[in-house]
Amino acid sequence: MTAGELAIVLAAVLCSIGFAALVVVLVRVLDMLRALRQEVVDLRLETRPLLAELQQTTVDARETVEEARSDLERFDKVLGSAEAIGDAVAGTSMVARTALSAPMIKMVGFARGTSRAVWRIRSGPDRTASPPTGPHPARIIEIDGGSSKPPSRRERRRRSS
Numbered sequence: 001m002t003a004g005e006l007a008i009v010l011a012a013v014l015c016s017i018g019f020a021a022l023v024v025v026l027v028r029v030l031d032m033l034r035a036l037r038q039e040v041v042d043l044r045l046e047t048r049p050l051l052a053e054l055q056q057t058t059v060d061a062r063e064t065v066e067e068a069r070s071d072l073e074r075f076d077k078v079l080g081s082a083e084a085i086g087d088a089v090a091g092t093s094m095v096a097r098t099a100l101s102a103p104m105i106k107m108v109g110f111a112r113g114t115s116r117a118v119w120r121i122r123s124g125p126d127r128t129a130s131p132p133t134g135p136h137p138a139r140i141i142e143i144d145g146g147s148s149k150p151p152s153r154r155e156r157r158r159r160s161s
Contacts, residue, residue, distance in 0.1 A: 001009075
């Protein structure tokens with residue numbers, strides 16, 4: 001055998017070893033690809049129900065948000081109506097106070113003048129006593145020290161004298 005033939009045999013052996021190694025590596029890669037495909041199938045089987053549940057939860061959340069938004073709009077309308085009513089009542093009470101204050105003052109003055117005239121008529125020609133100057137007797141509020149019964153006639157007479 002010559003050196004050229006030996007080199008060709010050696011090259012053929014090395015190529016066959018390399019080819020065998022390549023076949024082993026490709027078989028291993030093929031096994032890994034099959035395992036990876038199975039894992040992907042399993043992952044899809046597990047994630048499909050989760051994705052469906054997530055989509056349903058999203059739909060439910062959207063419905064809840066829409067319902068809350070409509071409730072908030074209704075509440076906003078009610079609050080606006082309440083503010084308008086409050087403003088109207090405040091304006092009405094001020095108008096009523098302004099409209100009724102002058103007649104009330106005149107009525108109180110008339111009642112006071114009438115009570116003085118009645119006192120002068122009753123007192124007769126002798127007017128040495130001074131007319132009543134304190135609050136009108138009908139407006140005096142007496143506190144009886146916490147008793148729950150109204151005062152008797154005697155107690156009222158005693159207090160008035």
